[in-house]
Amino acid sequence: MTTGTESLPAPRGGTGADGRRFGALRLFGGKAKGGEDAAKRVQFSSPYLPYLFLAPQLAIIFVFFYWPSIQAIQSSFYLEDPFGFGSTFVGMANYTDVMKSGEYLGIAKFTAIFTTLVTFFALSIGLLLAVKADGVIRGNATYKTLLIWVYAIAPPVAGLIGMMFFDQHIGPIVELARWFGWDIKVGLNYSDTAFAMIVVSVWKQIPYNFIFFLSGLQGIPVAVREAAAMDCRSGFRRFWTVILPLLAPTAFFLLIINVTYALFDTFGVIDVLVKDKAANNPITLVYKVYMDGFRGNDLGGSSAQSVILMLIVFVLTIFQFRFIERRVHYN
Amino acid sequence: MFKKISLAAFTLAFSATSSLAATNITWWHGMAGRNGEVINEISQKFNEAQSACALTPVSKGTYEEALASGIAAFRSGEQPNILQVFDAGAATIINAKGAVVPAEDLIIKAGHNFDRNAFIDGVRYFYADSEGKFVGMPFNSSAPIMYVNDEALKKAGVEAPKTWEEFEAAAPKLKAAGYIPLVQSQLTWQFTENFFSRNNIQFATNNNGYDSVVDTTLKVTDPNLVMMFDKLKAWKDEGYFAFYGAGWNDNQKVFEEGKAAFWIGSSGSFGGLQKTAQMPFSATFLPYWNAIEGAGTNSFIGGAALFAMSGKTDEENKCVADFFQFLTSPEIQYFYHKATGYVAITKAAYELAQKDGYYKEKPVAEVGIKQLMLPAGDWSKGYRLGFYPQIREIMEREYGRIFSGEATVKDAFDTIEKEGNDLLARFAKTAG
Secondary structure, three states: OOOHHHHHHHHOOOOOHHHHHHEEEEEOOOOOOOOOOHHOOOOOOOOOHHHHHHHHHHHHHHHHHHHHHHHHHHHHHHOOOOOOEEEEEEEOOHHHHHOOHHHHHHHHHHHHHHHHHHHHHHHHHHHHHHHHHOOOOOOOOHHHHHHHHHHHHHHHHHHHHHHHHHHHHHHHHHHHHHOOOOOOOOOOOOHHHHHHHHHHHHHHHHHHHHHHHHHHOOOOOOHHHHHHHHHHHOOOHHHHHHHHHHHHHHHHHHHHHHHHHHHHHOOHHHHOOOOOOOOHHHHHHHHHHHHHHOOOOOOHHHHHHHHHHHHHHHHHHHHHHHHHHHOOOOO | OHHHHHHHHHHHHHHHHHOOOOOEEEEEEEEOOHHHHHHHHHHHHHHHHOOOOOEEEOOOOHHHHHHHHHHHHOOOOOOOEEEEEEEHHHHHHHOOOEEEEEHHHHHHHHHOOOOOOEHHHHHHOOEEEOOOEOEEEEEEOOOOEEEEEEHOOOHHHOOOEEEHHHHHHHHHHHOOOOOOOEEEEEHHHHHHHHHHHHHHOOOHHHOOOOOOOOOOOOOOHHHHHHHHHHHHHHHHHHOOOOOOOOOOHHHHHHHHHHOOOEEEEEEEHHHHHHHOOOOEEEEOOOOOOOOOOOOOOOOOOOEEEEEEEEOOOOHHHHHHHHHHHHHHOOOHHHHHHHHOOOOEEEEHHHHHHOOOHHHHHHHHHHHHHHOOOOOOOOOOOOOOOOHHHHHHHHHHHHHHHHHOOOOOOHHHHHHHHHHHHHHHHHHHHHHH
């Protein structure tokens, strides 16, 4: 897979990752003069030294990201037999074929809806739980651990657990829904499978959002909260006007992470839930790339699709840095 | 990369234990579980039977993953000597001219005799070229057969049907007795590809795709096939047929639990079924339509074949030929037949199993072979269609839509034909 979350640059601020990296650089080299000056600026004895330090990481990025990306872009303009005997330059034909296919557009539409719903529910439920957990005083460690442990589950395993819950013959959720007169048929009915995919994907992502929201909440100074409490009696309004704006950097960071999660990392969940046979079930764009490329051996077509995905990530990144970041206040 | 290194290390470690002078050959396959263990046992038997060659089998995951790994390896010049490729992927590897050495050429060049007639009819043509020359060596082969719930039949007072007409007559009685009359596990293989073979109807132009990739088109809007699916849909609405999606096991499960009367499965299913079925069962041929003239011909195989990849030294190719020779010997075929439930592919192995009394003990094991040995028709030899794994995906999608009520049978087949033909045209360009 040439696209993925790796392609997203680490968000600035918020996590403090940049600060730590600076500290590490200072340890390794340069003449640290001591005092405040050195804490702000990093100096190296030779102008080439920083590049030398960066080289291993750049090499890895080049080999594992840029090089495959270039290959994907190149083969998206060709039609070739998988074994590499004949390859014909077809220009934009692979792209126009994909764009003309009603099936592909349908999958794109589902991907958009799926991503929106998964992001919305994973963020809002994560936030709700974090706010509630923040208020718990007794036994909060147990409470938090219970909410966090799900994050340790790998997506395919989450998919497997979800599949058992939604099994046509023995699934407890299916039994439960039957009481309400809803006959869930995952693998057979398009919207039922979509429902199961969204539930499992959201469930898997909630703990991640929970951890970040909780630490974000705990980072809000007590003084601010107390001042707000004096000014306003309504807890709900305090949350909207004071707490939420202060959580904005965390929320924004999570928004991007959740969108990429829904777009790319839900692959395992989907693969397990459709049992390797997409049939008339909903799938996302990434799954389509896999089906055409790895199972169908249509290299040109699936390369074109993965280039389209790369463009989506590119747009998302621009959106992240140009459009939203300016409007979010970091403390 | 890591895989490659660990593979190399493994090969090295393995070869160190065998004779130093032996020629090493590798075999990549897509089998897991018990079937994967049997492959290791066969390789061990081969290595013990001679000392000139040392064979190392490597599991690459599923069929699709094995093919994808084989392709990736071939492109970087690291291909194995033997690659297992499944039925639907046959066109991909056979049409890539120069990727494989035809098995028949390889065996003759190594100085062995090769007799096409030694193989049973349903096996002979599927992986062969249009002249009948073996390109791939058939390996694990199975046929779609109908499993029968004996209890249900007794209770409803009906016989196992030979034709779909007979099924239609028996279905109301089975339903009245409280059973789901029919389930199946793979509509593409059992009700499409082998519908064409059992009823002797043309599947695609250009001799089902064997003659050429250029301008090959599907004939899935054939009125008989449309009729079959109209019937299935009507049977489902009547409660004579139940459909649980494209997953194999979801559909098998109701039969195992004794809730269904007939299940269309694979001849290779019976080993597992013996452990899971909660009632006595037997098996019979996949039904055909009596009303279709010339129907009742044999079915062709499903499963996979072994391909000798090109670009290898003569010594290695000689070893591959020796192994193919070893693999098709009656004793090994009989061993494989018994251990896995896949059919024996040569007539000699079938006779050996008969002589040994295996089918008296396990009559179900013989049904698949007998069905493959039925008289052949013009259209029961197989198909050779490019991008076929994707065409199957389109079929699965449209069949799902038929049974969930999202599409009519006619619209579904129009879509399959259109999208399938687009893919075939695309494939013709890549192979051209």
